[in-house]
Amino acid sequence: MKKNIFIIFILIISAVLSGCSLKPNVEKLYKEETPLEAEIIIPNNFSDNEKETIQVNLTQEGEKVKDADFVHFEIWKQDGTVKYYMEEANNLGNGTYSISKDFDSEGLYFVKVHAGNKGSIIMPRKQFVVGELSESDLDFLRKGAQSEIEVHEHHH
Numbered sequence: 001m002k003k004n005i006f007i008i009f010i011l012i013i014s015a016v017l018s019g020c021s022l023k024p025n026v027e028k029l030y031k032e033e034t035p036l037e038a039e040i041i042i043p044n045n046f047s048d049n050e051k052e053t054i055q056v057n058l059t060q061e062g063e064k065v066k067d068a069d070f071v072h073f074e075i076w077k078q079d080g081t082v083k084y085y086m087e088e089a090n091n092l093g094n095g096t097y098s099i100s101k102d103f104d105s106e107g108l109y110f111v112k113v114h115a116g117n118k119g120s121i122i123m124p125r126k127q128f129v130v131g132e133l134s135e136s137d138l139d140f141l142r143k144g145a146q147s148e149i150e151v152h153e154h155h156h
Contacts, residue, residue: 034061036068036120038113046103046130055098056089056113060120064095068117073099078108078127078140086114106131108140 041055054073058065071089076082082105089097103109112125133141 033120034118036060036065036115036117036122038115038122038124040111040113040124040126042111042126042128046128049102049104051100051102053098053100054111055092055096056115058095058097058115058117060117065117066093066095067091068097068115070114070116071097072114074112074114075099075101076110077105078110078137079134081105081107082109089113103130107134108137 037059039057039059041057043052043054046052054075056071056073058068058071068091071091072086073084073089074086075084082103084101087099089099092098097115108127108129110125110127112123114123115121129137
């Protein structure tokens with residue numbers, strides 16, 4: 001009798017576990033995202049008190065994104081004294097989007113592009129320098145480099 005109960009138990013467990021097996025080609029049930037890619041283009045030299053243009057080239061699936069769902073630029077100075085809030089980019093065509101701004105003060109700046117197309121959303125960021133760096137900008141960069149070194153040392 002105990003042997004029959006054991007066999008029935010094994011059959012029930014086998015039936016339950018076989019219900020957990022994956023269906024063939026199950027990966028096709030999931031949405032495949034085609035990531036949006038961005039290349040931020042910053043002028044080689046910025047001068048304070050001059051209007052400068054920052055561009056981004058967007059591609060997806062190896063093709064230029066000519067009409068993205070949205071592209072916005074956000075620009076700020078590292079020390080917090082200057083902030084250009086998120087603003088819609090100009091579509092220059094052929095996958096290139098731009099924004100032009102006056103930079104009235106020297107220092108370390110950041111630009112973040114908020115872009116989306118066909119369900120893919122990205123927010124790449126890039127730093128750039130207008131004029132000369134202040135001592136606090138240099139300290140910020142040194143601390144950032146030091147924290148990068150510390151992060152990499154912990155992984156070894």
